Amino acid sequence: MAQKLTKRDEDYSKWYNELVVRADLAENSAVRGSMVIKPYGYAIWERMQGELDRKFKETGHENAYFPLFIPKSFFSREASHVEGFAKECAVVTHYRLKNDEEGKGVVVDENARLEEELIVRPTSETIIWDTYKNWIQSYRDLPLKINQWANVVRWEMRTRLFLRTAEFLWQEGHTAHATRQEAVEEAELMLKVYADFAENFMAIPVIQGLKTESERFAGAEETYCIEALMQDGKALQAGTSHFLGQNFAKAFDVKYASKEGKEEYVWATSWGVSTRLMGALIMTHSDDQGLVLPPNLAPHQVVIVPIYKGEEQLAQISEKALEIKQSLERIGIRVKFDNRDTHKPGWKFAEYELKGVPLRIAIGPRDLEKGTVELARRDTLSKEFTAVEGLTDKVEGLLAEIQENLLAKAKTYREEHTYTVDSWEDFKAKIEAGGFVMAHWDGTAETEERIKGETKATIRCVPIDQEEEEGQCVYSGAPSKGRVVFAKAY
Amino acid sequence: MAQKLTKRDEDYSKWYNELVVRADLAENSAVRGSMVIKPYGYAIWERMQGELDRKFKETGHENAYFPLFIPKSFFSREASHVEGFAKECAVVTHYRLKNDEEGKGVVVDENARLEEELIVRPTSETIIWDTYKNWIQSYRDLPLKINQWANVVRWEMRTRLFLRTAEFLWQEGHTAHATRQEAVEEAELMLKVYADFAENFMAIPVIQGLKTESERFAGAEETYCIEALMQDGKALQAGTSHFLGQNFAKAFDVKYASKEGKEEYVWATSWGVSTRLMGALIMTHSDDQGLVLPPNLAPHQVVIVPIYKGEEQLAQISEKALEIKQSLERIGIRVKFDNRDTHKPGWKFAEYELKGVPLRIAIGPRDLEKGTVELARRDTLSKEFTAVEGLTDKVEGLLAEIQENLLAKAKTYREEHTYTVDSWEDFKAKIEAGGFVMAHWDGTAETEERIKGETKATIRCVPIDQEEEEGQCVYSGAPSKGRVVFAKAY
Numbered sequence A, B: 001m002a003q004k005l006t007k008r009d010e011d012y013s014k015w016y017n018e019l020v021v022r023a024d025l026a027e028n029s030a031v032r033g034s035m036v037i038k039p040y041g042y043a044i045w046e047r048m049q050g051e052l053d054r055k056f057k058e059t060g061h062e063n064a065y066f067p068l069f070i071p072k073s074f075f076s077r078e079a080s081h082v083e084g085f086a087k088e089c090a091v092v093t094h095y096r097l098k099n100d101e102e103g104k105g106v107v108v109d110e111n112a113r114l115e116e117e118l119i120v121r122p123t124s125e126t127i128i129w130d131t132y133k134n135w136i137q138s139y140r141d142l143p144l145k146i147n148q149w150a151n152v153v154r155w156e157m158r159t160r161l162f163l164r165t166a167e168f169l170w171q172e173g174h175t176a177h178a179t180r181q182e183a184v185e186e187a188e189l190m191l192k193v194y195a196d197f198a199e200n201f202m203a204i205p206v207i208q209g210l211k212t213e214s215e216r217f218a219g220a221e222e223t224y225c226i227e228a229l230m231q232d233g234k235a236l237q238a239g240t241s242h243f244l245g246q247n248f249a250k251a252f253d254v255k256y257a258s259k260e261g262k263e264e265y266v267w268a269t270s271w272g273v274s275t276r277l278m279g280a281l282i283m284t285h286s287d288d289q290g291l292v293l294p295p296n297l298a299p300h301q302v303v304i305v306p307i308y309k310g311e312e313q314l315a316q317i318s319e320k321a322l323e324i325k326q327s328l329e330r331i332g333i334r335v336k337f338d339n340r341d342t343h344k345p346g347w348k349f350a351e352y353e354l355k356g357v358p359l360r361i362a363i364g365p366r367d368l369e370k371g372t373v374e375l376a377r378r379d380t381l382s383k384e385f386t387a388v389e390g391l392t393d394k395v396e397g398l399l400a401e402i403q404e405n406l407l408a409k410a411k412t413y414r415e416e417h418t419y420t421v422d423s424w425e426d427f428k429a430k431i432e433a434g435g436f437v438m439a440h441w442d443g444t445a446e447t448e449e450r451i452k453g454e455t456k457a458t459i460r461c462v463p464i465d466q467e468e469e470e471g472q473c474v475y476s477g478a479p480s481k482g483r484v485v486f487a488k489a490y
Helices: A012-022 A039-058 A074-075 A081-088 A127-133 A180-200 A247-251 A278-284 A308-332 A345-354 A365-370 A390-416 A424-433 A443-453 B010-021 B040-060 B072-076 B079-088 B125-135 B180-200 B247-251 B276-285 B308-329 B345-354 B365-370 B390-417 B422-431 B444-453
Strands: A024-027 A035-037 A070-071 A091-094 A098-099 A105-110 A112-118 A146-152 A167-177 A207-210 A222-229 A234-245 A254-259 A262-264 A267-274 A302-306 A335-337 A359-363 A371-377 A381-387 A418-420 A436-440 A459-465 A483-487 B026-028 B033-039 B070-072 B091-094 B098-100 B105-108 B113-120 B144-153 B165-176 B209-212 B221-229 B237-247 B255-257 B264-265 B267-274 B301-308 B334-335 B358-364 B372-375 B384-386 B418-420 B435-439 B458-463 B483-487
Touching: A012 A024, A012 A278, A024 B125, A035 A039, A039 A146, A039 A167, A039 A180, A039 A278, A070 A074, A074 A081, A074 B105, A081 A247, A081 A345, A081 B098, A098 B079, A105 B072, A127 A146, A127 A167, A127 A247, A127 A267, A146 A207, A146 B144, A167 A180, A180 A207, A180 A222, A180 A234, A180 A267, A222 A459, A222 A483, A234 A247, A234 A278, A247 A267, A267 A278, A267 B418, A278 A390, A302 A345, A308 A335, A308 A359, A308 A365, A308 A390, A345 A359, A345 B301, A359 A390, A365 A371, A371 A390, A381 A390, A390 A418, A424 A436, A424 A483, A443 A459, B010 B026, B010 B276, B033 B040, B040 B144, B040 B165, B040 B180, B040 B276, B070 B072, B072 B079, B072 B113, B072 B125, B079 B247, B105 B237, B125 B165, B125 B247, B165 B180, B180 B209, B180 B221, B180 B237, B180 B267, B221 B458, B221 B483, B237 B247, B237 B276, B247 B267, B267 B276, B276 B390, B301 B308, B301 B345, B308 B334, B308 B358, B308 B365, B308 B390, B334 B422, B345 B358, B358 B365, B358 B390, B365 B372, B372 B390, B390 B418, B422 B435, B422 B444, B422 B483
Parallel strands: A302 A335, A302 A359, A418 A436, B301 B334, B301 B358, B418 B435
Antiparallel strands: A024 A035, A070 A112, A091 A112, A091 B091, A098 A105, A146 A167, A167 A267, A207 A222, A207 A459, A222 A234, A234 A267, A254 A262, A359 A371, A371 A381, A436 A483, A459 A483, B026 B033, B070 B113, B091 B113, B098 B105, B144 B165, B165 B267, B209 B221, B209 B458, B221 B237, B237 B267, B255 B264, B358 B372, B372 B384, B435 B483, B458 B483
């Protein structure tokens, strides 16, 4: 706890990098662009996984596991897919090492070259649709609704912990349907699942929308997304759900016999969220003291710190602390009692602030006498003395309040940084300042590209609840029927 | 359900392969040696994961995630480790594809060659100890007890679903300790955790023991293992726990300052089980009708099949079936009600037998009148009519009974196929017939090697509860102080 964190308004990017490492979430590894997710960070990810997995199963999906490696030839089958991923693929070419004959240690054995190179999956549509070909014959085999938890590799040149790493963890859903409508409904359902998860579990408000053609997933007919706004005014795409049409079914020749006995190509979706959500979490809620965790995601929702001199006092305080811990755990609250004698209370306070534990209970000898504890909230940094009697109910209520407060705060921030803009000058100024900019667009890729070139802003999405409104494109002046969301983005 | 399974005594190996595919557990993929784990197989694996993860956390371990790729140079650092894994490594040499200039599709971009090749992890000791170097400075940082759930790749030449695949799923624990004794205790603790899991959760009896030097993990000072006996008389190593001494600490220069201020190398363990356990599960319990699942592992513990003619009967039966389902689910039993009208009851019966569902409840119109159901056990294939009243308790009791019965049956099988042998002729005969052979061994690698050469039997382990007994090596006649376990093995 030697040094304070860099402040957000001094250097937001540095603040983020320091926070990720010092709150024990993740760190860079010896492998370029690959991170190590540390136990504390992984425990938060496990809580995300648990809730998402529950939601997927609730909506009728099953988990499965497909190969890490994809034959190179599979990629070429869907033209825009290979176009999208070819430039960032890790390629396995050999399957053996040997001792160097000149004694230079271990080298690749050139006699063990693969006949066909294997790609480390950047996403699994191709290998999965090659498998589905054998699983789907008739309408009775549909829908097929499968999810996979896996690691994927995209060879990014500029990497940042959680936000953009060469390897990352994610889930990828891949579903097959008899009709276009059913597939579209599935893609929309999963968008809703993601939005609900982001808002009500992670306390991150999101805009639901559709990507423009140029921002679509490689191989999709339509990409739905949820977009969140970070505290530096940049947008972050937090999840995507794709309607793939019949593209992969055609590329891998997956047909089914309909009830009427006709052979038809299958309709598809895919959808995913990744460890990138950890970045969204950090940048939505955290402050200059460190991480702020919504209670739903906190590995420890409450930490109890004893304040004592000597072993006798510690023993007395520990007894009370364990009593409190047990009564909280009885109603399902996750509690840590930190009775380490290697660190002082002040150090511990700073540590748990840095790590974002929602509530801190401190107990000293005076508290024992008076039947009180000191209760501190991480989100507001406020403190109060409160009676041990009724503490369990109070803590339960406060955790719910913190969860709500974080969402409300993030919503307020987003509202204050969402601008409705009609002139190009104003557009540029607002984009520069940061935030979501709602503006008219003429619908052409050319205008989109030019705006990006001049301002670095991209169209985050066309909101699914876009209102019809006659207007003129903020750049070209051409007619438009509704506003889209622009922002600079991660 | 067209064809019956091959019988075990006709062709055991064919029986296994057919069963894995037809019970929807896994299948081969388009990538040589890599399998697809199908939803039903994955659901069983998830239940194993859940229980193991609980046990790891209960014994003070945390999960984390380390990179998939390992720089080639890391492997060379620990001499016996690289020796053990170099011959089966998938090697990443490039990070980009491009369009072939001669129009032959997508090719590897030779301009995107990695400076140092990356190995797809076959196990993670090296990358993890390179990370631990930065995490461990003082005795306060110890012990460090971390587990990872991950995929690993070992380029096996002859592969079999679950038993030996190029890519497999596993967990690998990696711990660091201040003293030799503490590390040995950890390795032994995890052996106990595995043995307890195998016997009391999977109903697979195991022998706990130590590997001989030649069978040890590459880089370990001692390898503990659990060994199970399959129904064809071959042994299967179901889990290993390694005491690594200071080998990796020295290779990666990981030292800590002791309480007394001295710099010392750290002591290590690692331990793992994999999707190979699925193979052990199948080959311990299943029969000629298909998979037999212990209730602890069954995705559906009970399946309810309606027997009806026409929609009206189905509606009446469904009402009763859903009532039963709910009352079972209320006490935590996993139930499937299969009311599909696309398949006949007989087809469903065979299907759920093949898939190993522990209990089947069939309800027909006569049952409705009489207030009964037909209840069938998968393990004994016995059937009885029983009253709906009291069914929940009965089912709960039966599930516990089936779990116990499977363990007892497997124990009996093992006892009947464990032989105490003192002559070389007898040894060869018993090994040929199949089973565990308890025999004296002179303790030399040479004898071990010769026995393997002549009979294909390996020393599965030196049992940890080995009795002291003077004797003569079954091969060399040299003196021995106790019996070890020989068998042919997977």
